[in-house]
Amino acid sequence: MNNDIVTGISIVTLSPKEFDKGKILIQKELPISPTMMHSELRDILSTLGAQYILHSLENYDTLIKGAKEQQGKPIMSKKFYMDDGKVDWSQKNVDIYSKWRALSDLGFIHTFRAGKGNSLIRIKILSMELVDSNDSPILPSEIEYGTVLYEKSKKSLFIKCGQGWIRVSSVKPDSKNIMSAHNYALGFNLLKKGNFTKFY
Secondary structure (H helix, E strand, O other), rough: OOOOOEEEEEEOOOOOOOOOOOOOEEEEEOOOOOOOOOHHHHHHHHHOOOOOOHHHOOHHHHHHHHHEOOOOOOOOOOOOOHHEEOOOOOOEHHHHHHHHHHHHHHOOOOOEEEOOOOOOOEEEEEEOOEEOOOHOOOOOOOOOEEEEEEOOOOOOOEEEEOOEEEEOEEEOOOOOEEEEEEHHHHHHOOOOOOOEEEEE
């Protein structure tokens, strides 16, 4: 979510009086690749954590002698809800993609399109890629963020962000089946070059 490039695991002792104030037995850093998804990172950290817990138990007497005190206050992890997954198209494409990497496995990433009257229809985004500047649609610079175009050669929806573009190949509108970008474009007359719609 924050474009962090490194994370890790810590094996700590339990404090009898305070939460998360035990001594650090082992810390291990892990780099986060620019395309790593939440589920991939979770599985790697789970395996790494299990390995180092066993190592700590087997070598506790040695490790406790060099254990270090934790610095600063503990930081509580945020609990995420569906509303946290709403895409803000005014953001940079890299920040939107970071949210996708963090929350898409939970099924939270979504946007809205205009419905009848003043209603909005939720659309879950089921795929997302960053668009390289060389692949960006050639359009006037003043085009609004949230603008949605269909690129036939890529079989994808291209969505304008505050900076850059995002490419989407499948979506699921509420009360509808999963739709390919082509089928979505067909339903909104986006197959004709120059036609567009909006996501909110």
